[in-house]
Amino acid sequence: MAENVIEFRQRNSLGVDVQVKLVDGRQLQVLHNGKKKKQSFSVDILSLKDKSKKTVSIAWKWLISSISLFAIMLLLLKILPGYLAENKNLYLGIVLLVGLVGSIYSLIKFWKNTSIKQIFYSRNADVPIVVLSAGKPSKKTFSSFIESIENRIKKFREHMDIDNEKQLTGEMKMLRRLCDDGVISKKDYENAKGKLFSGFDSTAVKGS
16 A cells, blocks of 8 residues: 555444545545445544544434333333223233333434544534444544544645645535535535634634
8 A cells, every 4th residue: 555545444323434634644535334324524633623623412312212212111001001991901011011012212313323433623613524323333443544634634734834725715616526525515615604603703814
């Protein structure tokens, strides 16, 4: 493998195969290969923040669903016996079965959809661009890759003096392309435009 090529592969928390490759020292190529959808895009690492961030995504709706179903089951098991005569055990058994199955299913979904992510954000607009499942396929491999990319970004920034307005323009073009390709949402893009335009305004003020 060439010295200026860094490659990384993982299967993320959603079961999607992710390949990230840094080529020519600056271009970060990302490929998502899922069962229903494939997606690929590339970004200039100078459009990313120097440091990635670790975030925890908790699937609250599934946890709440599991707790609610269990609570409803217990409530029905307490109330129904007073209203049931014939086949009481049968009906209570059905309530118990449905409640437990529903609660366990929701708990499994909560476990699968709760994840720790490592995210590279765009430099000025803070838009999540490269999202990875932290610690996969192994903590050592993952940490080594993240460190390599962050060091490469830092290295380029130390040796390249890029005009702030050019940085903002480049980031704007990148985000527009990613929005058109469906990598980021239109809402994220619209919010990013406001932040970037503010950056242009501050640059104009400093230069006056």
